[in-house]
Amino acid sequence: MAIIRERIIGNQRLILGDCLSVMPSLLQFDALVTDPPYGIGEGGKKNKSRGKLAKVGNYKSDEWDQTTCDEHIDFARGISKSQIIFGGNYYDLPPTPCWLIWDKQNGNNDFADCEMAWTNLNKAVRRVHWLWNGMIRKGSDVRQHPTQKPLGVMEWCIGHLPENAQTVLDPFMGSGTTLVACEKLGLSGTGIERDPDYFEVACERVYQQSKQKDLFCGLDDTNEQMTQGALFDG
Numbered sequence: 001m002a003i004i005r006e007r008i009i010g011n012q013r014l015i016l017g018d019c020l021s022v023m024p025s026l027l028q029f030d031a032l033v034t035d036p037p038y039g040i041g042e043g044g045k046k047n048k049s050r051g052k053l054a055k056v057g058n059y060k061s062d063e064w065d066q067t068t069c070d071e072h073i074d075f076a077r078g079i080s081k082s083q084i085i086f087g088g089n090y091y092d093l094p095p096t097p098c099w100l101i102w103d104k105q106n107g108n109n110d111f112a113d114c115e116m117a118w119t120n121l122n123k124a125v126r127r128v129h130w131l132w133n134g135m136i137r138k139g140s141d142v143r144q145h146p147t148q149k150p151l152g153v154m155e156w157c158i159g160h161l162p163e164n165a166q167t168v169l170d171p172f173m174g175s176g177t178t179l180v181a182c183e184k185l186g187l188s189g190t191g192i193e194r195d196p197d198y199f200e201v202a203c204e205r206v207y208q209q210s211k212q213k214d215l216f217c218g219l220d221d222t223n224e225q226m227t228q229g230a231l232f233d234g
Contacts (some may be wrong), residue, residue: 002017002021002022002025003015003016003017003022003025004017004196005017005196005199006015006129007203009183009188009203009206009207009210010181010183010206010207010209011182011183011187011188012179012182012188012189012190012191012201012206012210013188013189013190013203014173014176014179014193014203014206015190015191015192015193015225016192016193016196016199017192017194017196018194019076019171019172019192019194020069020071020072020074020075022171022192023072023075023076023079023171023192024075026079026169026190027079028079028080028081029079029080029081029167029168029169029190030080030081030082030161030162030164030166030167030168031080031082031083031084031158031161031165031167031168031169032076032077032079032080032082032083032084032085032157032168032169032171033083033084033154033157033161033168033169033170033178034073034076034085034086034101034169034170034171034172034178035082035085035086035087035147035149035170035172035174035178036068036069036072036073036085036086036087036091036171036172037067037068037069037087037172038087038090039067039068039090040090047130050075055158056078056125068090069092070091070092071171072171072172073085073091073133076169076171079169081165081170082119082120082161082162082165083118083119083120084100084117084119084121084157084158084160084161085116085117085118085119086115086117086149087115087116087117088116088117088118089116089118091118093118094120095099096118096119096120096121096127096202096203097122097123097124097125098119098121098122098124098126098160099115099116099117099118099119099123099125099126100116100118100119100121100125100126100127100128100152100156100157100160101114101115101117101126101127101128102114102115102116102117102127102128102130102149103128103129103130104130104131105129105130106131106163107186114127117157119160121160121161123160126160130150130152130153130155130156147174148174148175148177149177150177151177151180151181151184154177154178154180154181155181155184155185158178158182158185158187159185159192160182165187166187166188167187167188167189167190168182168187168188168189168190169189169191170189170190170191170192171191171192172192172193173191173192173193173198173199173202174193174198174202175198175201175202175205176191176193176198176201176202176203176205176206177205178191179191179202179205179206179214180205180206180209183206183209183210184209184212
């Protein structure tokens with residue numbers, strides 16, 4: 001499946017399409033920062049059963065997290081230098097000295113206490129505490145995807161990349177948190193998402209972040225390019 005729609009917002013390129021079909025047309029990136037499916041069934045129906053402090057959001061029910069995406073990750077690693085992959089413990093990746101650990105401080109529920117991001121970075125294991133438990137959470141994020149990461153956590157992860165890393169790929173963009181973080185940090189991000197609803201959510205979030213940046217930088221131009229096509233190529 002080729003690119004269906006494409007938008008350039010601020011320094012970010014957002015692509016609607018299947019990443020395995022889109023990535024061969026992309027160039028090399030300084031970094032891969034992504035949160036692919038873990039293959040543990042974290043779709044909307046399962047997520048609705050979770051949580052004790054507040055009613056869990058009624059996310060879309062689909063089959064996107066039934067299997068891992070090994071071929072997709074292998075290709076993405078081949079076109080990137082530094083790599084941060086959430087859920088890397090579910091993938092067949094090389095040994096690493098540096099895992100990035102997010103301690104969710106989420107209390108009494110059946111979610112994992114932590115999530116782990118595999119990296120190919122040459123540094124020690126690092127951990128961040130970031131509360132993410134129903135309505136009780138650090139930051140002002142509005143959760144719009146069942147596995148959405150807090151913006152602060154993604155900023156923290158990106159902060160571990162080499163200083164010369166300026167271009168970032170996220171082939172599993174979801175609601176766009178990686179690209180929002182890139183826009184906030186002044187990096188150029190490319191995100192790919194195959195679900196048109198989440199693609200629109202990501203576009204809006206990046207646009208809102210770009211407007212905040214414009215208040216300080218005096219930038220007011222948001223360019224948009226769209227390419228129409230079929231959603232799935234069978």
